[in-house]
Amino acid sequence: MSEMSGLIAEAEEKAGSKGCPQVQVNEYKENENIAYTSLRPIQITTLRKKAKVYLYPFSLSNSRLDLFKFSKSLVENNSSKSVVHKKTDRKKTWRKVLTSKMKALSSKAESLLLKPSLETYTESTKLDHKSTSDSVTPSVDMESSDEDSAAGLDDFSGLSPYERKRMRNIRENAKFFASLQLAESAARLRGMIKKSVPPELKRKRPKKKETEIGCRRSMRLLKVDPLGVSLPASPTQPALVEEENPLLPPGPLEMIPENQDDSSKLFKASLKTWAEMSQTSNGKTKKGLSSIKSYKANLSGMVISEATVRKVTKGAISSVALHPSEVRTLVAAGSKFGQIGLWDLTQQGEDGIYVFHPHSRHVSCLSFSPTNPAHLLSLSYDGTLRCGDFSSAVFEEVYRNETNSLSSFDFLDNASSLLVGHWDGHLSLVDRRTPGTSYEKFFSSTSEKIRTVHVHPLSRQYFITAGLRDVHIFDARFLKSKGSQPLISLTEHSKSIASAYFSPVTGNRVVTTCADCKLRVFDSSSISSQLPLLSTIRHNTFTGRWLMRFQAVWDPKQEDCFIIGSMAHPRRVEVFHETGKNVHSFEGECLASVCSLSVMHPTRYILAGGNSSGKLHVFMHQETSVIG
Template structure:
């Protein structure tokens, strides 16, 4: 056995000394726990076996409220004020939700309503409308039948003291219109108003409005209201005047069916025409109480406007693909011819009322153009491709009816315009700074007014000898350019200057103003008056029209579907 080291000897001595001390103190348990260096090491105790953990049932505990924007908290009833940005976002969201709701409702109605059929007023009327359709038919049947009056192309053209004579005419109009007030107002349609038309009836103020959802509103603005409709608690500013009816002429009731143009038939004042983004043109007869489809295209090209000459026998229709379609109302729609007159959307087409073969178009290509319709109609089908020629030949031979409209695209039109036979098809053009929103002939067929996004209203005066030129018109430049804010943005209808069709007065036009007024200008570019009524009007009057025979009448509509009749204030007292 090896000898122990000094360290081990000292350690054992200390243990023995401590043992003797613990025995003297009687601490046997402590003594037993002490061991010597030779004692075996104590084995560690075995680890306990873990118990099987039971699955606890989930208990729903109240959670802290989630964070939300102030806009949502206010929507849920919280007391928070919206910022302008939050308000704008909320309104946009509400508009989207409303459109989605309407679209869902219309899907269920589409199956029950054949799109191209002849429909009666009971089908077109709102299912929950309180208006009585029989009263509408009675009113319209009692309207005196009248046709559109044609002005003299040389009317109000003075050879002596022209400036003095023109100022006298303008002053005469100003005296009649400068004090006009809102004598009646109503929410005739539910959505943004896109177009309007004033009926020529003299004993009534009968107006038509087309809205964003394909609804046609008919308003008898000064009709007396029933006693049960008059509420004494409603303020004059909120009270609705006259009577109105609503017909869902185009469907579905969404922005896909917006009525882009409405006009009274120039030879039958009991009939109204409408065009819409559902790619169709319809007529509405208030005598028979039915709506018929006059035209539709299979290419899903949206229709933007249309116009008719005073004879009422033909129609020119513009579309978003840059085309203008000629439709003879005495023939079937299969014989229509379409001409590509622009590479961009054509917003308006206007027929010269005294020289019906001249058209003016305004397009997003920034150009206003004058066309000779005689040259367009004479365009040979040999310019078309082989398939289109075969189709046209089959129709001429009466073997099978033509299936679609003959389409002369812009390349064909330009090619034809450069030939000796087609020379003068396009008579003149003028480039604007930005998109040309509209262009119209006046009642005499010698002046044009255009509006553009470059914030200008332009006026042209074309003398009668110029129309006799066989080729292009020389030096077509506007004689007047009026600064006018046309930046309507997304939520307002585009501003369009509309001529008065009254042939008895010096030509003037109306146009909406972003400052909530209705502006009237003479054909010389002079401001006649700005109609305002702050107590009744607090929105942009984007859509305007004037009475075809009475100078003291004008109407306007805004983006909410509310319309106003502007007339002498005395008429308001007569109603009350």
């Protein structure tokens, strides 16, 4: 330390004699309370041609001596901060002396930091008993400092064998990675990445081949046979498209069955029998209605068998009617393709089924005339209303409207006049007594649609219509050509209404069928401003698109009970009381489908229901006598 101080003094004298500024060195005074003290150069600055060296004490307690085991890289990083900046060319000799002395000091400090903790602690203890000048600056020659730096890490005798091996591995790894030339490889990769890449062109989707065959497509739709060979085009296909909704010519049509020969003696005999059948007076109605107990007993005796199930039409059955005869059982069914099927259950097998085609579209309403049961009136969506006369074997045209589609009809004034409803909400009053063509009066109503029309059984001037979401009661005497207003409107329905009918005997009740899965019964005993709601019955009326909609119809023999189809399993037809109680359910092994539309015989215990495949299901007593 004394030697270094002498060199610095001599340099200052020479610099002073030559006009150089003096260099101040701050010395650290030893603190006796610290276990170990070492010197570390912190900052060397040159301000106005004066070099200053700042030293600060660094101490560790005995318990933390192991923290001194730093790598050489850390010491070099700290020692690099003690580099003396270059001076002017005139002071080269002084600068070399000062730089060499500072390098010797930093090299000695690094060697002290890399020694083991025990030796460092021993040396620090010895330095505590020396003077400040001896402990701070040990004599180190410039040549020894150069030899230590050139010797490498293996010349540190103070390191343990493990640390020497570790330092050797670090040095060898550094040389190995330097030989790999990773920096040059990274530069080449960056150059490759930065090369301009041509923009990607949008991929053109291949056009779907029209002749491509899907794995799940029907072979029938593809028009190929099971072997995969294409079938020849059917020459009748264009004709089928044209004849989907053909408009039949006006005027009468001959009653010719499609499924049998018109010259058949059996068919001619059947026509004669049907023409001679007359309606028997309804003695049950005159004597009074049966009690609920007796009514349930009679319903329980009605059964279905294979002999009472037949397919009578090609498409779905859209309307059903029962002949009022008490001698023979004749059921009429209208289909969605304009057919009318007649089934005489008195005849055995398929001989009693006759199919006619008087219409081109849905036959939505069928009814035997109340004054002449030999007349079967039918109404279709094609805008025609015809009367099938069994005595003349002709379907006469009663009413024709090619502009508006017809929905339903009912009789007025002993069946001499008809009230016809249109899908667009209009009404027509047709008089059948007009020779040649029927006389028509056209009326408009506030209804957006009319699905069903039903006349009051006693007060024939009143009739009820079921529309889109409204039920109206009109007075036929006050109909106008424009803007006919209803007397009463039933607004309790939230969805479209399928039907609305008065009770058959007195008309004191009205039953409606709505798409909100509810059946409602109203009190119509007094036609006033509003009809009170008597009961609401939860019933599944959601039939879907492939089934005909349910319609609740009254039993003509029982004023307070009505019949409706059901979606429940097993399949059934249900009978409800006006209070909402279930009176009876018609079930059987032969009833395996949903009967959307049903009708009861006016005097006998016979029920006929039609499904959407063209089949009729008949429930009746096995014996011929009627239970009283």
